[in-house]
Amino acid sequence: MSDAVGFFVSVWIKFFFLLTPFFALTMFLTLTTGQEAGLRRLLALRVTVSVIFACFALYFFGNSIFHIFGITLDSFRIGAGGLLFLSAADLVRKTSPSAAPSAEEHNDIAVVPLAVPIIVGPATTGALLVMGAETQDTFLKVVGCGALLAAVLCVGLMLFVAPTIERVLGRKGLNILSKLTGLVLSALAAQIMFTGIRNVLLIH
Template identity: 30%
Template sequence: MIDTAFLITSFVTLFVIIDPIGLMPVFIAFTPGMSPAQRRAIAFRSCAVAFFVLALFAFFGEAVLGFVGISMAAFKIAGGILLFLTALDMLFERRQQRREDRVTDLPDPSVFPLAIPMIAGPGSIATVILLSGQVEGVQGPLLVLGVAVSVMFVALMLFLAGSLLERALGDIGINVVTRLLGMLLAALSIQFVLDGLKDFGFV
């Protein structure tokens, strides 16, 4: 039986860490003067590459951790701390500033830096490994990848409608949404740390 609470938590966590709303103005900055067809191609390609990377870590990430001798409990704590630092960046606007600093005149930014590391970065990779490990067997990665597809779809839609949404929300609107998502991510990251401590028997 599919755990609805797990799916909702997974979607919220991945959505917050990938932050499609925050990526939208960055996508626009990477594609100045391009035709709608070129922008569509870059949007589809970046989301497809990012999904492939996340799928790879969803299925084999825990095996890699086991190979190097890292327990899932330890990774939960480390991943929670990493996500908490990301949340702080969102709350204090440092994350968006770093993204904007990466904007260069790359001919095709779909693979780098849009897909990697902006969509499939350390935070989202850690998240899919953590979430996949919460459900035993192959069902965990499959559920997480299903959620990842929905998040990628939202990101794709925002990329395609980026210029319209950016004008509608404005800088203030995007800033408010990013900070709210940062607060939510901070709470979720603490939960990951507590789960890891519980696995160690400290809580």
């Protein structure tokens, strides 16, 4: 039981940072500038549902995707780790999000761009495919699903109370947390790449 709890906490933390919650929060606030509180909460709910569907599809069908394209797990680890590292570096460099959209665009941002690619971007996609494919034990797979769901719901809750978080931390505080998230992601990227390179070298 203790091993399952430890696995749950470990996976939850990884997924939480993979979803870049503080950058997503900053973008959510910018893209919903001028919206009423009720509409913001409804949008946060739609984004959360969209992210859940996207993440679970990637987590469960990683092996099938690898098989179809003839890609080995370790080669994908190396590629996904490199992409995740670039995304982490980009996150650290960012100083401010793009300008807010026009009123006509407000109704179309739940799935694109908020859910995909802001929260579930290319690097997050690669990491989810790897994590799902490397977890073969059925029980751990279920525990991983619970951790993934918990991470997404935490991000969704942050979006739901986004104005309150902004008042407490301010935009400067959110930018600092986004950069710290980038540092954590860079370490996770290095670990994913190291595992892939080590396994490839051992095979050869």
